[in-house]
Amino acid sequence: MSELRFTPADVAGVRFGVSPANETVMSMWALADPARYPVHLGWIDRARTTLRRPEVAERVRPLVELAWPRRWLPDFLTPAARPGVEMDGQLDRIAATPPDVVVEDLLATVPRRPLGRYGQALLADPAGLLPQLVEAVRVWYDEAIAPDWPRMRALLDADVAYRAAQLAEGGAGQLFERLHPSLRWLGDRVVSDDPFERDFDLRGRGLALSPSVFSDRRVLWNLLEDSPPVGAYPVRAVGTLWxxxxxxxxxxxxxxxxxxxxxxxxxxxxxxxxxxxxxxxxxxxxxxxxxxxxxxxxxxxxxxxxxxxxxxxxxxxxxxxxxxxxxx
Incomplete structure (x- = not known):
């Protein structure tokens, strides 16, 4: 179970956005575990064909390793969406991650699954090897996500509009009670029925929420108390996507x-x-x-x-x- 504690400033700072970087990174889960994502099987078939191309496989390898199923994602790899910021801007933000933050975020994922060869190398030389990871995300977006991004974006934008209306009409309590069945609003905090056991004090920083095509079962939070507070939740009506x-x-x-x-x-x-x-x-x-x-x-x-x-x-x-x- 995870808890997010809100101040009045945090309630006022709840915001929504669409994150192409999140979708690009989390799409790897569907690729590796297609039985869990039956609605995306057509896309998975196309994406697997793309990944079998040697020139793509080699360049995307760092992302494949870090985004393996049942591995926690390092927070810096899924930046919060910001108004007017598209994929290039999010990639720039990932590339600008300070080396000490890269190391801290990577170490936070180790209890879930040990780092592989690239992860260990990135841990030892974050400044030198982070550009490889940024390039891997860029290549995978261009090859596998961009052709379908207008369709995905339309579904995600529609969800954002719907949730914004809920927030305007019913406040934060109604929003979180209806955002996902695993969430409960208890007046000053959100309780999330999940296996992560995270404990966040938002400390007036607000909360960025992004609908996700590839988040299928629960709301996913960032890992670290000092990371920008972010949550990715399953998009509504994902069955209409294709x-x-x-x-x-x-x-x-x-x-x-x-x-x-x-x-x-x-x-x-x-x-x-x-x-x-x-x-x-x-x-x-x-x-x-x-x-x-x-x-x-x-x-x-x-x-x-x-x-x-x-x-x-x-x-x-x-x-x-x-x-x-x-x-x-």
Missing amino acids: ERGAEPAGDALARVVGGGRAALLRLLDAACTTTDLARLTGLSAGAVSQHLSALHAAGLVTRSRVGRHVLYRNTEVGAALLRAARGG
């Missing part, structure tokens, strides 16, 4: 409402913006807007404004129509 934008011609719902509108209804179990839906389906933003207007007029989707964003989601009628089309 769905096609249009269904086969034989699909009953598509025959009734049209392929584009059927695709949108399937994605709107989770709240999404027009931009999210365009990325996920491959439809133009104009086409998505037209379909949403028709679905809204028919009472199948609802819309609400959160800040600058308009979120769409299925109504009970829309959800019932989907269940009927699925035979359930």
Whole structure:
């Protein structure tokens, strides 16, 4: 069990962001243990083919070693997401990690699993060998994540918008109670039902939260008290990630409402913006807007404004129509 203790400043400092570096690093878990990630099997097949290429395998080897399943990740390798910071910025931040922090973060992972050859070498020469690890993360992102990043990003952005609305409407208590079944909010702290036994005092630093495609079973916290407080939690509606934008011609719902509108209804179990839906389906933003207007007029989707964003989601009628089309 882990506990995170909050001050009022920490509650005010809860924030969300999308971290391509986290997804790149944690994707290695799915690659090494595909049975645990059945929703990603198509991606895993493609990524394994990529990793078998000798020129990729050699350059990615440091990341493969440090991101092995059941190994704790060193905190510096999964930096907190920041507004406007994309993959290049996160890589720059990893590269700028002070040598003593690299050593401390690596040693914190040893109780879980001994370091391999590269890990031992990095421990002995953090300044000299950290560039190899940064290059490994960069190569793996470019080869395996970037081709699917728009789709992943749309799902992650939709989750962030949904959680931000929860926080605005119900406060931190409602947010953490609904963020994941393993979490409980006890007024001044979050209790996480996990095997990590971490004890954090946030000390007014706030908490950065990132939805993750490859975090499948629990919320993952950083390891060390002095590291920037970060949590990665399983993204909502991950089962929609690899769905096609249009269904086969034989699909009953598509025959009734049209392929584009059927695709949108399937994605709107989770709240999404027009931009999210365009990325996920491959439809133009104009086409998505037209379909949403028709679905809204028919009472199948609802819309609400959160800040600058308009979120769409299925109504009970829309959800019932989907269940009927699925035979359930």
